[in-house]
Amino acid sequence: MSAVFNQATTASTITAHSHIEAPQAETGEVFTSTQAVGNNQNLGVSVGAAGVRVNQANAADTYSDGGGVYGLVTGSAEMTAGSMGNNVALSGDGGSGVRVVVDQQNTAGVTQAAHFTAYGQVQDAKTTAIAAGNNLNAVNEGFLLDATLRQTNQAYVRAQAVSSAANFGAAAAVANGVGNNAVMGDIGGEVIIDNTQFNEGGGIEALATYTGGEGYDGLASASASGNAAVGYSCADCSGRLTVDNDQTNTVDVGATATATQTSGRSISGVANAVGNTATYYISRPGQ
DSSP states (O other): OEEEEEEEEOSOEEEEEEEEEEEEEEESOEEEEEEEEEEEEEEEEESSEEEEEEEEEEOSEEEEEEEEEEEEEEEEEEEEEEEEEEEEEEEEEEEEEEEEEEEEEEOOSEEEEEEEEEEEEEEEEEEEEEEEEEEEEEEEEEEEEEEEEEEEEOSEEEEEEEEEEEEEEEEEEEEEEEEEEEEEEESSSEEEEEEEEEEOSSOEEEEEEEEEEEEEEEEEEEEEEEEEEEEEEETTTTOOEEEEEEEEEOSOEEEEEEEEEEEOSEEEEEEEEEEEEEEEEEEOTTO
């Protein structure tokens, strides 16, 4: 596959909204996903080779707004809201070789994800909000992943997750906000990465709030990053990793986690805020 993909969204508003109101209802399992994206491109390579360029420019404000109220959930409840200005997902397998060049620019005013949940009783609940100005996820299983990435975010990025339960087994509120995010890896061969990320504009904010009555384990976790990158290769596959990494953040980054619980086995509140973070490593599969 040899291709050039161009995507552009002008100044507008993209909104995804989902809300379930069932305060007297009983159910076994719950899964909801609410997602708003300015530009999205999916690429797949199986037992082949690809040389691809993706250009994305988003000026649209993106909002994902999710909510749920339940009386009783006897099993698991997974509720997620996600917003992205630009997103590229690449997957390769069967010994493929991939060369990809990605240019993402998010000039919107706001990229925001929010999810609010409440339960009378729940066994295992997780409420998640994820917001990213630009996002790349490129994973290959083959002899080569060669990725050149340029990401620029100017939007105010906000992720907020709020969850409460009167009685619970385990409950968590997780918020993750990032200006520019990239994950690039190859299980089977060589990885070459040229990564440039620039975050400016409105700032990054992540808010996680958990309130519990009587139960076992409660968690509030908030993570905020201006720029984040992860790259990896496989040690058992004679993998080699070559990286050129350049990250610049010029705005405020904040994370707030609030956890409140009447009684239980454990309660945790974790907040992490960082301007730039990059992790590159070679390891065995599964480690």
